[in-house]
Amino acid sequence: MKTAAARQRGVEHDIVQSPQVGDVSPYYEPQGNEVAIFEAAYKRRLPIMLKGPTGCGKTRFLEYMAFQLKRPLVTVSCHEDLTSSDLVGRFLLEGADTVWQDGPLTRAVKAGAICYLDEIVEARTDSTVVIHSLTDHRRKLSIEKKGQEIDAHEDFMLVISYNPGYQTVLKDLKPSTKQRFIAINFDFPSEEVERKVLVSEVPGTKPEVAQQLVAIGRKARLLKDHGLEESTSTRALVYAASMIAAGLDPVSACQVAMVNPITDDAELADALMEIVNAHFA
Amino acid sequence: MKHTPAIDQALAELQELSAAVHREVSAVLPDIVPHGEADTLDWLAACRALFSFERDAGLAFIRGSREAEQVSEEVRPWTGQALAFMQWRASWRALEGFMANVARAYGTLGHAGEKRWAEIGFSWCSRQIESGAAYFSTPVIDLAGRQGGITAIEQLLSPTEELYDSRKLMLGSYLGGAIRVRNLLGAQAILPWASRGADILQTGRTRGEAYFRLESEESLSMLLEHLPGYRLTDRNRLLGMLLDVWFGGEFDLRESTWSPEKGRPFIETDGRTIYFPAVMADREEAILALLHTAGHMRGRTFDRVAMEEMFAEAKLDFPKSGAVSWAPLFLRYGDDALRFQLIFDICEDLRVDAVVQRSVPNYLRRLARAAHALGVRHAETAPYFDLALASIESAFNGKADPRFARLFEAGSTIADAWRAAVKIYEGNEGKALPPVTDLEAFHMAYLPGRSPNAMRLAHPQETDDDSSQQQQPGAEEQGQQGDEGGEETEAPKNAESGEQGEDGEKQEVPSYGDSSGQAARSSGQSDQEGPNHGSSDKGIPYPEWDYRESRYKRNWSWVQEKRLAESNMTETNRLMKQYALALKRLKKAIQSQKPTRAAPLTQQLDGDDMDLNAVVAYVAEKRAGRSPRPAIYKRREIRQREVAVTLLADMSTSIMQHLPEGGGRLVDRIRAGVLLFAESMEEVGDAYSIAGFCSKYRDNVSYYTLKGFDETMSDDIRAQIGGMSGRLATRMGAAIRHATASFDGIESRRRLLLLLSDGRPEDYDDGGDRRYLHEDTRMAVKEAVAKGVHPFCVTVDTMANQYLPQIFGPGHYLVLDHINSLPNKLPEIYLRLRR
Secondary structure: EHHHHOOOOOOOOOOOOOOOEEOOOOOOOOOOOOOOOOOOOHHHOOOEEEOOOOOOOHHHHHHHHHOOOOEEEEEEEOOEEEEEEEHHEEEEEEEEEEEEEEEEHHHHHHHHOOOEEEEEHHHHHHHHHOOOOHOOOOOEEEEEOOOOEEEEEOOOOEEEEEEEOOOOOOOOOHHHOOOOOOEOOOOOOOOOHHHHHHHHHHOOOOHHHHHHHHHHHHHHHHHHOOOOOOOOOOHHHHHHHHHHHHOOOOOHHHHHHHHHHOOOHHHHHHHHHHHHHHHHH | OOOOOOHHHHHHHHHHHOHHHHHHHHHHHHHHHHHOHHHHHHHHHHHHHHHOOOHHHHHHHHHHHHHHHHOOOOOHHHHHHHHHHHHHHHHHHHHHHHHHHHHHHHHHHHHHHHHHHHHHHHHHHOOOOOHHHHHHOHHHHHHOOOOHHHHHHHHOOOOHHHHHHHOOOOHHHHHHHHHHHHHHHHHHHHHHHHHHHHHHHHHHHHHHHHHHHOOOOHHHHHHEEEEEEOOOOHHHHHHHHHHHHHHHOOEEEOOOOOHHOOOOOOOOOOEEEEEEEOOOOOHHHHHHHHHHHHHHHOOOEEEHHHHHHHHHOOOOOOOOOOOOOHHHHHOOOOHHHHHHHHHHHHHHHHHHHHHHHHHHHOOOHHHHHHHHHHHOHHHHHOOOOOHHHHHHHHHOOOOOHHHHHHHHHOOHHHHHHHHHHHHHHHHHHHHHHOOOOOOHHHHOOOOOOOOOOOOOOEOOOOOOOOOOOOOOOHHHHHHHHOOOOOOOOOOOOOOOOOOOOOOHOOOOEEEEEEHHHHHHOOOOOOOHHHOOOOEEOOOEEEEEEEEEOOOEEEEEEEEEEOOOOOHHHHHHHHHHOOHHHHHHHHHHHHHHHHHOOEEEEEEEEEOOEEEEHHHHHHHHHHHOOOOOOOOOOOEEOOOOOEEEEEEEEEOOOHOEEEEEEEOOEEHHHHEEEHHHHHHHHHHHOOOOEEEEEOOOOOOOOOEEEEEOOOOOOOHHHHHHOOOOOOEEEHHHHHHHHHHHHOOOOOOOOOEEEEEEEOOOOEEEOOOOOOHHHHHHHHHHHHHHHHHOOEEEEEEEEOOOOOHHHHHHHOOOOEEEEHHHHHHHHHHHHHHHHHO
């Protein structure tokens, strides 16, 4: 009983990995019809954009879908120094020769993997443009430096994630990029789903603890407009539940998992702790 | 009674002197005689001497003697002390005070203590007889405090000698305030309070004396700032966030005019606004109170329909419009109004707390826990407190109380609370509850977080039609009211003591006994006048650093943002002409400095593209058998030069001076400098704003924005620059804080605050203490840096080397030796800084 990730723990492995027989599906609790949408989009090989706040399950959803569709998943976490070379590939010197090395996107295009560009807005604009030709009917990746083009493998699919609001107005996807995608909106799951997630993600979580954590999360998210850049995520709730399951008292667990990480503002932390204390009073 | 001949002789002489004195003396004499003939004769002589010295003094001495003898069980010492008063003129008031208090001095301080008490007083009489009188007239118990002995008195008076010698502060102005400060804040607070006052006294006699009498706003704010407990004033944001979390939506939160002598601090509401006191006992009580008060607003205490129903039950007319006074509801109970009010509040608060519990988990448990933790209860009203506590605990200890059952239901209204209260009041249990007369006891009857609901006029809320919560309770219950009906009590008493007088309604303000102070103080004084509102006519408050106490004084300096009224286009045109050449040179220099296209960086170890030249070189070298560095990439670097700058000009009187070298006034150069700066900035293209400031006292700092960041340069602005002139003083710290705050919302990587000054920071109320505003400015600069704003000072004061390094730090200022160079230099300095 292993997930694909567990199979390869502590070992170097290629970024393109297909799920193997005997692997266990990653846990995912559907919030709505996102599975059906993804499957339909995959049938037509349309690129997908996952929108939603940090820690609401976008990446997990993709892992789950990749497993269900039996496709390898290549994840690239974008950052502000990420250039098109980092995606497509570059010439490297090897001894006296220059050799071309494929970037992760090229690898995925060739292998027919699902390529996941996480937080795409963080990347430089020149790198977002290279995906244009991949996202329309052409399904081609042009490798300018080599003067080549690759027609994508028939199973190749591009998925990007995009977190509106998190970035400043200065960083936004160009409309011409955005409108090439099927967009699925994610939000924090409903209370019932979130409770289920906690209980399934962290074995040994008591239903009433899950219930309290979820209630705290709901209230904490109301403070988003008071200066929190990111609201309390489902992931944070899972962490809190894990800390409780590992023996920490609930109030401390909530503090270290749900309050301290998201704010340095003493007053905000105070307000958040007030919510925690009220529930565990 | 038989006396020795000597005594009889003395009595006869007194009789001769005045029949009245003889009568008074004869009444006291039997208590004195047992101390022996010598003491008695001395005492009689003292009576005679003091009476001859001053009639009132003698009578006061004789009248006070009996009690003094009773407590001290001696005669000679205090007789001697009384005689000492004869060395000062017009000392009868002091002696009167002495005789009134000497017995209590013996009682509370003991014999040694009394001696010291008298000595201190005598030393004041010698200094100034009014001060001595004020000292002796102050009850000993007040001087010494509750537990204090003679040391407490010495401590209380320790700052006074200095104050008198250096500032001629009389004891009469000092004592009352000092005693209150000690009672509220403890003995250690007296000294800082007094030394602060000494500074204020120096700036003005009336202002200083008002401070010492605790009548001025600054002394009150000083008091509130030092009160022990949980400070709500600084936590407005936290309170708002908590309300948002638990109840959702915006609440109007304001600081009330509460001050320590008004008794227990409460959070209150009038149905529209939540008023919180500056300080509450502890955090838990404050939060419970906040939630409870918000519960009143969300739990429909002020629902018009429900209130109307309640008034109908009480057979009272409900006002058609405007704010509603609660008073008539309680007036019908006459002297028993407070008692009924407590019962009613227990019911209504319980109902509201049940509402709060539905939103806030564990609220009732916390409330009960806080109530238990409180421990002390006022003896008079403990049964009310316990009843309230029991009613809460009935919610979770399984012993449901039928009297309160309805109040826990979701659809219950204030009318239900009224009915429940009437039922309890008329029932046996209600009759067993003790009467309440004392306001302090009344206040102490409330559970932590709860407060008298009738403190303020109520603003009824209109019912939303879609609310399903609203249940119309059956009208048949009305029958069971055996009330004293429409009989209106004559006495204009009411239980209401809060802020009245809104909407011009002068209600029956006087209230129970000692609460009159509260009502009188607060009536007619609306909360809007309070010192702590974000922005108003008073402007925007900023803290100020007091180096003497190493702490910030909250809301100390007030900045008013204004527009410069004067503008002078002629002057601007003249300057433009005069400096046309200089401007041309500047613009050229700026253009040549402007970055064109971002040039790629070549020969990088890492990059987006290969640097072909480098590759060729690399390969060639490699072939030649060398081992070159593989720096063969090129990379585009976008240099970000986003700078925002504020030019903040000192517009104090001193800029109006004529230049020593002739050729006009300093202000001409400043105008020219600002103008050239503005024109250069237009060329540079960075975001910039221009402002000037001046001040008169801490509460009057004017900040003139000539050009905001979001404004485009216009002739109007140019004309304003031409119209700049000097006035008043230089409170630099407040101006820097305001300028720093105005960078908020400006997107830029670097923020520069360019300060143009001609002298040191000073203001009329700095008491001649230069260091004070220096230190404050230094802190303001530190704050600015912490907020990512870099202050840089350009000054024409050639002595500035003495103080600017401390304030701005080395390298963060520039002294211009030639004032005439200012116009050219100012833009240059900026261009150098932004590099």
